[in-house]
Amino acid sequence: MSTPAGFDELIHPATRLSVVALLATTEWADFAFVRDSLSLSDSALSKQLHTLEEAGYLEIRKEGGGRKRRTTVRLTDRGRTAFDGHVAALRAIVEGAAHTAAEHGQRRHTAAEHGQRRQTEVAR
Template sequence: MSTPSGFDELIHPSTRLSVVALLAATEWADFPFIRDSLSLSDSALSKQLHTLEEAGYLEIRKEGGGRKRRTKVRLTSRGRTAFEGHVAALRAIVEGAGPAAAAGPAPEAAGATAPVTQQRQHHAKAGR
């Protein structure tokens, strides 16, 4: 199966996907809110934010100064488009797997039960 259009390798790692999903639900988010919501360390979150910012997916704004300095983050329109495309690609992957699973057991699985059935029949005949 080929990778669907819109699948984004940059967003796909679970931490980045979680960051982008959280930001997709809001206009701006404070750094501590993102950090605490995703149970990340400051350094781990900073690294992920930097990677996403370099790709043009995030805008990071620093406000205030000294101890009152706040970091705010938001998805750019490019980041929102990438996230929506990635979610659509993930849905296509999941839905593509659905019909095969609903059709019943794979031929290998059906074949794996045949010897057991044959053994039971053999034992039943031998016991007569």
């Protein structure tokens, strides 16, 4: 299977995907808001933000100094384009799998059906 156009290996890890998805819904976000929303430590979030910033996917702004220092982040146009392309690629993967299953006469089983099949197999 080939990887769909737009799939972004940099965004794909769950933590980075969560960061980018959250930032896609805002203009600017406070560091503390992102950290708390995603239940990350300061160091874990800093590492992910730095990686995304190096790729040009987000901008980090630091204002003030000392204990009053405030860090805000936002997606750049490049980051927003990468996120939109990645989401489209994930949708293509999911839709492709559903189409392939339908072509081969496969269907999704409910949890109850799966449990019944499992009990039948065990009873054999």
